[in-house]
Amino acid sequence: MxxxxxxxxxxxxxxxxxxxxxxxxxxxxxxxxxxxxxxxxxxxxxxxNTFLFSKPSAIYKLFIQYVESGQLLTHVIVSVYETLLGLVIGTALGILIAVALWWSERLSRILDPFLVVLNALPKTALAPIIIVWVGAGIKGIVVTAVAISIVVTILSAYNYFINVDKEQVKMFQSFGASKLQILFKLILPANIGNLINLTKINIGMAWVGVIVGELLVSRYGLGYLIVYGSQVFKLDLVMMGVFILAICSWVMYEFVNIIEKIYRKKRR
Missing domain, CATH: 1.20.5 (Single alpha-helices involved in coiled-coils or other helix-helix interfaces)
Known part of the structure; x- marks a missing residue:
């Protein structure tokens, strides 16, 4: 051969x-x-200055102490759970609203200025108000995470949908396809890659919302560890929390990357 x-x-x-x-x-x-x-x-x-910057060996020793006591696992589980809830709800709800805007041009024109204003607002600064409205605990933290990611999701997904090749849309219409068929046979399949990338962006945003919420009201989570460490001037704890946060974010990002690779292989 x-x-x-x-x-x-x-x-x-x-x-x-x-x-x-x-x-x-x-x-x-x-x-x-x-x-x-x-x-x-x-x-x-x-x-x-180790008082201000700590050092890797001290952070590692503290990490081992928290792992052996089981405290670290509790804090990580709480933060990851809140982040996953915020990520899933914010992304799914944002995409659904973007679909509604794509479906109704009148609705998109009505909501466009409001979405632009909401996108410009500093959502982290509004976190205390959101928590007062919704309540402390996991509910308030998750809503904060959703609030930070949902507007960007709506605007980005809507732009993806309206920028699908117009000729392909016209071809579907010429064959008598309904709007629902165009959505599920063309618009969504053409944007799977874009929506996966949007999910990657939302991972970071969801973590921002969760950490901000935990800084304000939580008694558990990585955000609580960071703020507690800063309050008692224990920079080892602060840096450990930051490193664990980075690792958790990276793991979630890589998980979405794996999903993207599987999707691309199936397309081939």
Whole structure:
């Protein structure tokens, strides 16, 4: 069986891509390890103030203490649960409203100035008001997360929907397709990739809402750990909370990435 030059070239191309990914991963690991090592050395040498910046070894010791006591798992579970609720509700509700705006041009014109104003408002500054209206606890924190992500979701998803190729829409209409058929056969399938990317953006926004809410009213969660650490001037706790927050955000982002890769493979 003869192997064509094109197939050999494609295989070499794939190998090149894998090598490049490995090189990038190695550089990222070296950069991270180098940063942590430099931080530790500077802290030990007294170049940076450990009271203000802490140091990796102290953060690690505190991390082990919280893991062994079971406190860290409780805080992480609470924050992740609130973030997932905010992410799912904010994204789903935002997409549904965007569909309604796409469905009715009159409705989109009516709501357009209000959405623009809402998008310009600093939602984090409104968090105390939202919590007073809705109530403290998980409910208020989740609503804060939803409030931060929903307007951006509506505006972005609506723009995705109206920018689908007009010729394709006209072709569907010429075959007598209803608006519902156009929505489910053309508009939504054409924007799956965009909606996945929008979900990635909303992960960060949902975390912002949750942390802000926890800073204000919660007795559990990563936001509570961070604010408590700052109140008692325990910067080890603050930095540990920030690092755990970064890891949780990265895990959620990578999970959505996996879903995106599976979707792209199926499309092929």
């Amino acid at each position: 003869r192997i064509s030059k094109s197939s050999v070239g494609y295989a070499e191309y794939l190998k090149g891509l894998k090598k490049e990914k490995i090189k990038i991963l190695i550089c990222q690991i070296v950069l991270l390890v180098g940063f942590i090592a430099l931080w530790e050395v500077l802290a030990n040498q007294g170049v940076i």
